[in-house]
Amino acid sequence: MGDEVQIFEDYLKKHALHLTGPRETVLRSIFGTHEHFTADELIAHLQRAGTPVSKATVYRTLSLLSECNLLIEHDFGQGKKYYEHASELQHHGHLYCSDCGRIAEFYDPRLNAMQEKLARQEGFEPVSFAVKIYGRCADCAAKQARRDSGAVS
């Protein structure tokens, strides 16, 4: 998984920037574990790990990683951004449980082709796609069903 380190370093060098300690700390933390995470979670995680990095630096590093396509940003309308590794399965869509915030994924190659075509039809030059489905995950649906049947109040 040192792949990302190399890519990041190349990107930085190309822009006369340095791979410093804090940046590497952030990089390793991100590509060591997390799948879908928020800046806040990452900051807390670094704190707990005993390698704190300031909020400003974390945000700056997240921007850099997005710029060099190692990370992808997602917005589920919660007023904060989610990030995920860009490497994995490309262009998958997301399911977001409005009840518990759980995130699931799906993939269908036809979706991408359709989107590309639809964008061109409108004269747009597409750069990225985002398919999001909001609803209730299996657990929360079951919980809701139980609540509906019992406790008729």
Add this chain to the structure above:
Amino acid sequence: MGDEVQIFEDYLKKHALHLTGPRETVLRSIFGTHEHFTADELIAHLQRAGTPVSKATVYRTLSLLSECNLLIEHDFGQGKKYYEHASELQHHGHLYCSDCGRIAEFYDPRLNAMQEKLARQEGFEPVSFAVKIYGRCADCAAKQARRDSGAVS
């Protein structure tokens, strides 16, 4: 277009709420013109129109209108929400120009069917879909092309 007034009034009555002056002002402003708008734009518009409504009330009314499905919220990752009339063509997707913020729309019934199916496959009970394509609109693409050819710096 008094249709919306009726629906809103019914919804309010059902919840023991009242269709008050400020609420009606907001309602009429929204369904009189705007297509994709933000809370800020709406507040400014009401101000200019000489019928100011407080920020708090505007937000509260936007929530109510979303709850009764007269409005749909959209988030393009700009840290603020966009709203649009729910009545129009249902479930259309959006194209967002990352350069100028222009919003275009597209519609393909197959997209909805696919999403429904994919959600169920993951055990989700879908409530709403959001397909967003980010890229460059025709104008901005042309502008970019011009910039690239001329001014080689």
Add this chain to the structure above:
DNA sequence: GTTGAGACTGAGACTGAGTCTCAATTTCAG
């Protein structure tokens, strides 16, 4: 027509994610 419970309102305090500033520190090419 009064009245009172409860809904409504606006002003402004507050929140929270994300950005910006700036002085002190670190990096690295020369």
Add this chain to the structure above:
DNA sequence: CTGAAATTGAGACTCAGTCTCAGTCTCAAC
């Protein structure tokens, strides 16, 4: 080494959106 340029963290700041609360309005019941 040295110094120009990049980097950092602390905390001030921004800005959309929410919350609070005292004063106001609504309406159904008298």
